[in-house]
Amino acid sequence: MIELTNDPIDPTSLLQQVASHQAGAVVLFLGTTREFTGSRQTESLDYECYPEMAEKKLNELECEARDRWSIVDCAIVHRLGQLGLGEASVAIAVSSAHRKNAFQAGQWLIDTLKEVVPIWKKENWADGTTDWVHPGLTNEE
Amino acid sequence: MKVEVKLFAVAKQIANAESVAVELADRATVGQLRDALVAQFPGLAPVMSHIAVAVNAQYSADDVILTADSEVACIPPVSGG
DSSP: OEEEESSOOOHHHHHHHHOOTTOSEEEEEEEEOOSEETTEEEEEEEEEEOHHHHHHHHHHHHHHHHHHSOOSEEEEEEEOEEEETTOEEEEEEEEESSHHHHHHHHHHHHHHHHHHSOEEEEEEETTSOEEEOOTTTSSOO | OEEEEEEOHHHHHHHTSSEEEEEOOTTOBHHHHHHHHHHHOGGGHHHHTTOEEEETTEEEOTTOBOOTTOOEEEEOSOOOO
């Protein structure tokens, strides 16, 4: 299951979505809004995406994870819009019979999501300035 | 032919538009589209080499040929998560 949403992410409902009697392990990853990047203070983040392609890429990631690892279920949710400090921007839940597959698939999913899915964050700094984050181009994450 | 190009994040900021129309020769390539975009928006020149181009929601190399109904987008380095 993949989802792009403007609403706050509810990790509990995500865990319920991947729950199964076949699973002996459930791994949940949350990406959250951090206050400091080096010495720069963040007030909030704005996320935008290219919806059609982001959904397509997220579906491809889910399919590839299911091909590569023996997992029971998998759910990926990415938040869009403005997020305050501490809020979750992304959540990935993976269930599997044994923990190793859930850990490995979860790690691969978040790493690959950050490389290929067309979603962008803008830093709204505490000093009132803003920057789009583009790894390798502008400020590093 | 006229191709509509979606812009995101810093590309949108530089061009000050969410999408732009670019006039191209028939059967123009992604590479030719890049040149046309930079000519139209010189501010994109320093970032163009970092921008990926998606055609019909698929990352596409510079030799991919465009048609008037291609869905084209400029994808600056992504920063989701």
